[in-house]
Amino acid sequence: MPTGLLTDEAAEQIVATCRTAIGDSLRSITYFTRDDFEQVYLREDLERDADLSTFIGHEWRGFKTAQTAYENSELGDYNYTIRVFDNGFLVRVTSDSEGIFVTTDGLTVKDFEEVATAINVFLNDREIE
Structure with missing residues (x-):
């Protein structure tokens, strides 16, 4: 699967982060x-x-x-997107230069928040490096 975009360590960190937040529902x-x-x-x-x-x-x-659409909205800053499908869900967390989408089986809103927060931390840490 690796294409060279991520180091093995970074790829392993993403997988561990998502597996911790989502468990066996991770697709x-x-x-x-x-x-x-x-x-x-x-x-x-x-x-x-x-x-x-x-x-x-x-x-x-x-x-x-x-x-762009929600910039300066009273809702606050845009954080992440959840898409709902017949056979699962897609959660997208994106920065200005990179992103991650995760597909899952059924999750709770709390699970979505946990994985989105963890992915945001990962992406923000990469920008610092």
């Missing part, structure tokens, strides 16, 4: 930038047939659109 983890992506985790009972390049394009545009 997949994809790290992305504006130009590239790397699926860092795929649960072994799932097939590797998703069109990730289309997902990435949509998620990147979706982040930029949401960030």
Whole structure:
């Protein structure tokens, strides 16, 4: 799976962070930038047939659109997106230069908040380095 976007250590850190927050409900983890992506985790009972390049394009545009649309809103800063599907959920956490989306089976709102917060910490720590 590795493409060289992330070090092995960074990929392992993302997986450990998400597994800790989500547990066995974790389906997949994809790290992305504006130009590239790397699926860092795929649960072994799932097939590797998703069109990730289309997902990435949509998620990147979706982040930029949401960030711009809600700028200076009384709701506060945009934090993350949850998408609900028939067979699971997608949580997207994005900074100005990179992002991660995680797919899951059913979770509670508290679980979503925990994983989004943990991913934000990971992305913010990477910006400092």
